[in-house]
Amino acid sequence: MSATPLSILDLSPVPAGGTVAGALRNTVDLARQAEQFGYHRYWLAEHHLAAGVASSAPAVLIGQVAAATSAIRVGSGAVQVGHRTALGVVEEFGTLDALYPGRIDLGLGRSGQRRTELAAEAPGTGPAGAESSPAGDPAPPTEERVVGGLLIPPPFWYAHLVGSPRFALASALLHQPGAQPPPFAGQVADILALLRGDYRDADGLDAHAVPGEGAGVQVWLLGSSGGESARLAGALGLPFAANYHVSPATVLEAVATYRAAFRPSAALNRPYVSVSADVVVADTDARARRLASPYPAWVRSIRGGGGAIPFPSPERAAADTWTDADRDLVDDRVRTQFVGAPDTVTERLRVLRDVTGADELLVTTITH
Template structure:
């Protein structure tokens, strides 16, 4: 039986475009996704990023819900370190009150990742790691990087690993986190944040001394909680121990996807939510009528990944002309190689075959695909071609 196919959208800006343009394209794509038969439509949470407009998932999903009828909507993922559990429950409770039973609350731990990176930082880490145009890529050959070699597992490429730790320790990152946090605030660990969210949803929240608090809207909301993770670390273990569904990021951290799903399944304990593990795995794809056209449309992808990997933050998605004119260094090509080599690019047959390999090797119960192209029509067409091929329509 074919597993469901879902979409992850970053509401990307393109070169020369505006945030408004990007958000209107997201609304249009969501309408098309529902028509094409996709199971879920998730939006990412990215802050202070020049090329991504999906900074507030709950706000954006309310707009998407208003222009769609039945497709499930969700976050990939709400960063639990940037909001209190009450703030999360109130936002998503409001969405469920208006559009009942349609929302997936995907949770991540971005803020806690920076805290861990700082704790493990070498004393000599300095602001020179901030990155920027013309700077040496700060993520390359990081001293705390897991030195795994590329390998192929039953047809699936598992590339050499990459570490974001130097970026998380950079002066640029420190500025971003200053803006994202209240002064002296300390983010809860992921397990504690989820525990508080689940308690508030079940309601009431009590302090053991006879006092109680209720989230309205929020208490009783019909939300499906997911945990997203990029490794076999805290996110995978917490998701498994709490019996929650887990989404693993092959498109962000392809080197660690098998580690992530294995850690989740090893930690899994049945819950009222799930009797057995449930895994969704993401992939970056570009589909066109033939392989050559798809490769042409995917030309800017490496340059866009470079902007992320050097600590600049994702830039507006480059045009094909900009990408073809860029002069790469050997070091830069190595910096983005794992992402470029694991992007699934080609005809519907080609991409569907690679997605099936990803599903088989990871044992995924669902796949989550994301697509970047300079032109909106090409992006919509990519999702349409893939859905037709995947579901045999």
């Protein structure tokens, strides 16, 4: 079997005691090194209102990373289109493509729209990261499984997050007053039409994005479940990125739904799947475990509803007090993190690749 391309997803994490400026400089430095090491692409996430994450403006960061490198693909993982317009997205990424042609990926995510929908509903009972699905879609199994050596934990239920004041505040700050995001499929269709140059509105009027029209950006959809993003990516013949590191319980349903829905397109003649994993590697298993030891506290801060805290040091994390409820809150993420020496982690990545059939692996690492 040929080597599997490895790529990086970076959140520009802010370590405890560090600064946002330092985190952003670390991102540019890591991207330079990733290119030298032979990584395939470098993606920047989009997060908001989190003291421990500096990647709130991925297009700006993509420009900085592309300027500091020469060949590695650079992109978004993902732009949250729920609080953006199709034209705004196309103009931003068209500008990037004009400056760095043939290197820019436009990853699109539905999380911004899903946040708005959920904030308007009563607290739901679906798994975290899952998207709304039509009646009749199979629900992911609720019992823990091991499939081909890959741990598939029970789903994480996010009802407490949907009802939290901070959840509503994020929705309010990300949208203009009274604004409602259009359907995700419609936004994706508008983005693709503006990129192709054949956009028409309901009255037949055309519009042309400058920059943007004719840009050679590679469009991806990202998803955490077998919901709308997976189905739409398949139906449009686009590459799809599935999130094992965010929602390990639903990764198999996500990739299966995408492949079942796939139709060949001008972009792809066969399905292409990237699967993410949370990874910490060091020279020994013991050192890697120490570097990863603050990760549970960081996940707890997110799932507790307060947003990602600056990533603690191992010493600070060791002093934390934990309840059984705290441990349950982070259990699926902690047990599906790949931690160890190179051989240990490489073997776990091989299992992830083989079980999901991934064409590419997207690794993300956060340490102090």
